[in-house]
Amino acid sequence: MNVALGVIALFVVGALALAVLARRGRTMSLEQWALGGRGLGAIMVFLLMAGESFSTFTFLGASGWSYSKGTPAFYILAYGGLAYLMAFWMLPAIWRYATANKLVSFSDFFAHKYDSRALGVLVSIVALMGMVALLTIQLRGLGIIVSEASYGSIAPQVAIWIGTLVMVSYILFSGIHGSASIAIVKDILILALAVFLGIYLPWHYYGGVTPMFTAIHAANPSFFEFPKEGLNLTWYNSTILLTALGYYLYPFNLTSVYAAKSASAVRRNTILMPLYQVVIAFLFLVGFAAILQVPGLKGSDVDLALFGLVKHTFDPWFVGVIGGTGVLTALVPGSMILLTASTVIGKNVYKEGFAPHATDKQVSRVARWVLPVFALVAVYFVLRGGTTIVSVAIFASSLLTQLLPSLLFSLMKKPFGNRHAAFAGILAGGAVLGFMMTTGSNLGTLFPAAPVVFKSLNTGLVALATNALVFVVVALLTPNTTRRAIAAQPA
Numbered sequence: 001m002n003v004a005l006g007v008i009a010l011f012v013v014g015a016l017a018l019a020v021l022a023r024r025g026r027t028m029s030l031e032q033w034a035l036g037g038r039g040l041g042a043i044m045v046f047l048l049m050a051g052e053s054f055s056t057f058t059f060l061g062a063s064g065w066s067y068s069k070g071t072p073a074f075y076i077l078a079y080g081g082l083a084y085l086m087a088f089w090m091l092p093a094i095w096r097y098a099t100a101n102k103l104v105s106f107s108d109f110f111a112h113k114y115d116s117r118a119l120g121v122l123v124s125i126v127a128l129m130g131m132v133a134l135l136t137i138q139l140r141g142l143g144i145i146v147s148e149a150s151y152g153s154i155a156p157q158v159a160i161w162i163g164t165l166v167m168v169s170y171i172l173f174s175g176i177h178g179s180a181s182i183a184i185v186k187d188i189l190i191l192a193l194a195v196f197l198g199i200y201l202p203w204h205y206y207g208g209v210t211p212m213f214t215a216i217h218a219a220n221p222s223f224f225e226f227p228k229e230g231l232n233l234t235w236y237n238s239t240i241l242l243t244a245l246g247y248y249l250y251p252f253n254l255t256s257v258y259a260a261k262s263a264s265a266v267r268r269n270t271i272l273m274p275l276y277q278v279v280i281a282f283l284f285l286v287g288f289a290a291i292l293q294v295p296g297l298k299g300s301d302v303d304l305a306l307f308g309l310v311k312h313t314f315d316p317w318f319v320g321v322i323g324g325t326g327v328l329t330a331l332v333p334g335s336m337i338l339l340t341a342s343t344v345i346g347k348n349v350y351k352e353g354f355a356p357h358a359t360d361k362q363v364s365r366v367a368r369w370v371l372p373v374f375a376l377v378a379v380y381f382v383l384r385g386g387t388t389i390v391s392v393a394i395f396a397s398s399l400l401t402q403l404l405p406s407l408l409f410s411l412m413k414k415p416f417g418n419r420h421a422a423f424a425g426i427l428a429g430g431a432v433l434g435f436m437m438t439t440g441s442n443l444g445t446l447f448p449a450a451p452v453v454f455k456s457l458n459t460g461l462v463a464l465a466t467n468a469l470v471f472v473v474v475a476l477l478t479p480n481t482t483r484r485a486i487a488a489q490p491a
Contacts, residue, residue: 031360
């Protein structure tokens with residue numbers, strides 16, 4: 001066994017030990033297992049949400065897209081600021097309503113707000129489809145990280161199976177407490193490594209950041225220009241807007257919100273989160289540094305840019321440290337996706353769809369049974385191969401954002417709409433998105449004579465606009481039955 005693989009193994013064993021120890025002294029009721037008894041403070045919520053948000057997508061996708069796409073990749077850096085601004089106002093309201101009504105799963109919010117178990121099932125289906133895509137990202141990234149950092153000693157497929165087994169094991173045993181304990185170590189490590197790599201690699205190979213950009217420009221003068229078609233400025237702006245709007249529709253993000261002990265803890269978290277964008281900025285620099293040093297990566301191989309460069313630069317033991325940290329960036333969000341998905345299936349598909357009188361103990365048992373099954377579904381999709389990590393992330397974001405109109409209209413001081421409007425909007429937006437994805441269509445192929453500005457819009461944003469329009473029309477034609485928000489809840 002080489003040194004790098006030994007270091008990675010130590011990281012995995014240490015993470016598993018931390019997660020198992022996190023259960024000490026706790027009885028794992030459904031609320032304790034899924035939400036940590038709603039007792040997480042601001043720092044813990046911050047670390048957990050950062051652990052979810054900054055994952056293998058950040059670790060590999062940000063560097064891979066900066067390596068291959070240039071300027072369009074900066075959408076990854078831009079959308080977070082808008083998302084956190086929205087979250088400052090939106091998430092405390094969600095926490096107050098969820099806490100007052102003892103909501104547990106992501107879909108509970110929609111089912112309770114619109115007084116519709118059927119809507120909860122529909123939201124669950126959309127959420128589960130999105131979470132399969134998101135878990136695929138984590139597992140694919142995990143396979144790349146372990147295989148590359150171990151110098152090929154472990155095949156990606158083997159790493160994916162091992163990582164899945166670790167995630168399933170500690171989530172079944174410790175629930176959200178296991179993910180939270182690993183997130184503490186993971187966030188410290190990834191921040192330190194991102195800053196170090198983003199500073200050291202440009203200086204090591206180019207003599208600084210400015211000389212690096214000068215060298216890239218000399219080799220490819222158009223690299224930092226937006227293309228006239230495809231990933232142009234219109235695509236860039238519309239993708240930033242779409243991703244920012246759907247950022248907190250990632251179901252595991254709301255699980256962390258539910259787990260907070262107060263609305264103030266949630267609000268403070270939204271103030272702290274923009275600081276974490278520094279991780280993305282430094283990982284961009286790693287991707288740029290790799291352009292001239294690891295040339296020729298194409299297609300999904302661009303996700304290998306970071307490890308292609310660090311393996312040429314550092315000793316195996318340090319590559320192992322980078323790989324071990326990368327494994328943690330997959331374990332934390334991956335385990336939270338599994339936890340959220342299994343809770344949604346148990347609470348909103350099983351109970352709301354088939355067994356309305358099921359107890360929390362029965363729901364908890366079902367959630368634990370389906371957790372490994374959901375993991376196997378994700379493993380199946382990731383082993384089929386496919387596109388880049390960022391492309392999968394954009395699809396998942398587009399799908400989950402179709403829940404946004406129903407969420408925002410329900411949070412108004414005087415809630416607007418009803419279950420019929422929510423159903424119609426989600427189905428209409430999903431139909432547009434599904435048509436575009438299954439046929440490979442976009443606005444350019446559907447309207448070839450249209451201006452480039454129109455043809456380049458992100459199709460997910462078009463689906464979202466359709467969703468919102470249908471929601472408003474149906475809401476105006478039918479009675480308003482949405483529950484009011486809880487206003488008199490302490491912060």
